Amino acid sequence: MTPEGKALSNIVILGFGFMLMFTAFQTCGNIEQTVIKSLNNFTASGYTSMSIIYGVFSASNLVAPSVVAVVGPQLSMFFSGLLYSAYIAMFIQPRVWSFYTASVLVGFGAAVLWTAQGNVLAINSTDTTIGRNSGIFWALLQFSLFFGNLYIYLAWQGHDHISEKDRQTVFISLTVISLIGCFLFFLIRKPDPSEPTPSETSEAPLHTESTDSASVSGPPRRSLCTQALDAFVKACKLSVTKEMMLLCLPIMYTGLELTFYSGVYGTCIGAMTRFGHNAKGLIGISGILIGVGEILGGGVFGILNNNRLGRNPVVLLGLLIHYLAFYLIFLNIAPDAPQAPEEGTDLQAYMTPNVGVALFCSFLLGLGDSCFNTQLLSIIGFLYKEDSAPAFAVFKFIQSIMAAIAFSYSNVLQLPWQLLLLVVTGFMGTLSFFMAEWGVVAKRRDSDYDSI
Template structure:
């Protein structure tokens, strides 16, 4: 096999490993609050758990590069994946103490896992193949939204109550699926290619760390020095005008990530007026969110290459799509649905609850999310081309912190108030993005003028 062929195979294996792992974990996150409501004498909250996960994940980004540099990317992904599997397996016989302990551990494991993923992607790519390899990985990862949620629909179709047997069957299956993904990482082999990817496109470790990880050399600086330098650079970037402007739209993606990945599925499952299939509809909702994400990612990737209008129209479209979704959800879903007990809520909002409208909103949530994320990744990569690793670390830090905050208030705020926060933050974030994009266009015009 040619060196390029081996590197491509590594990317495909990486994508399948993450697809299996996140088929299990994203499905778990989508249904866990519904499952917890079915447990007797279980006082923990799925929203609180996800808040802990994202909070620890955000903080752990500061130390994850050093962990990966010492252990290596392959073992880092494996052990990080084991923590994901432990969190999922905890639901087989849940206890409050093990639930929250696993939440802390999986937050740390997530930071290590994603740092190692970025390094594996980098060392298996060149400057000409990084775009293709990123696209392959993203597509395989997004398919995780299909399979797990389809399984939930088939397993819970027609169930009014989640019995112990139902819960154990589902979570044993999800744990096995997650473990398969962990062990797939051992199939990844050290690439033969010696052509390096430019350091500014690698969202993992610095070049010195890569040499040490791949076993081809010794880092020229100590790991502590590298970690400190990365931390200082990230702190400096976080207070630049450009990052402060982008902070608001990034914060919005954290809030709406929480809503579509954890809150909305719980709301659908709590609607007794959707009939006996309400619990199973959680899975269909997750599938349609994935359809919106994949469609939007592909469509707006093409538009970016073909359009000279810039990023603002796509972000504005994303805001309008989300506003339509929020308005329909406000009309269709009962206000107490996020905190409803296991037996659900008999209340209705302003129209007779409609399953078709609820599932259409799931698609809109995924489509709108892809508008914001594709354009944010694009503008951050352009503005901070020379320092993309710390820039994307700041990106994930802001997004994770806001996701943690959103999961915290989801315990107490009824649905209309959550939607109002999303509407206000989305508007402010979009306006802030427009200003940042206008600065980018001004910079391009100045560069074109200077080159004349």
């Protein structure tokens, strides 16, 4: 196999591994609050759990590059995936203490997982393939929203209450799927050293540790500590660069809207009694349509990364799509839906609640999210290809801290106020992304001029 073919194969395996893991985890997050409401004498909150996860996720991103530097991206993803599986398995026989403990552990695992993912994506890409590879990975990842939610719809259709048997069957299946995804990471191979890519050359110390650790003795402890410290220092330095500061606002927006589409909106649909007895099953359909939007966006916009229009038109399209979705949700969903009890809410917003409109908004949320995330993955992979692990750690640090904040206010803030926050941060984030992209275009133009 050619070096380029091997690198593409690694990206596909990476995407399938994440697809299986997040088929389990994102389905879990989508139904979590609804399941908790069905439990007797269970005082924990799904929103609080997700807030803990993203809070720990954010803090752990400060040390995640060091962990990846010492352990290697392959093993980092595997062991982090096991923590995701443990969190899902906890719902088979839930306890408040184990629920919150697992939330802390998966928050740490998420930081290491996504930092390692960014490292693998960068070292298997070149300047010309980073856009394509980002799109392929994102599209495969978002298939995770399809399979698990389809099962939820078929299993829970017509159920007003989630029984213990329903819950255990779902979460045992999700745990097994997650574990299969973890083991797929062992199929990723080191890119061919005979024709290294620019990013591969700079990232080699981070990657070779994972593939060779079983066959050769590790480097001295001092060397490992030095690598860990260097990775931490690089992450701190990258966080205050002009480009990363400009990208902070769009990254912050993706954290807020991640919370909304992955945890809040499905809960809102399930709480709408005016949608009939199938409201709980509609949570699954909503998740499927979010996934369809993500997959479509990942496939199409990954290809568009290679055209001469740049990234800005895709991000602007994402903002307009999200604005349409937010407006329709404001009109269609009751304002108290995020905090409604298990029996749901009888209130309505400014129009007669319509299931078709609600599910169309799910598709729009996924499509708009893919616009932002594919372009952020592309621009960060391009700007920081020599320091990919620290750069993606900073990306996830910012995104996750905003997601933690959003899950915290989702417990108390009614739907119209949540939508207003998304509208404001989306507008500011888009303008900031434009400025960052214009800087990239200017640098590329100067580089082309100097090479003449």
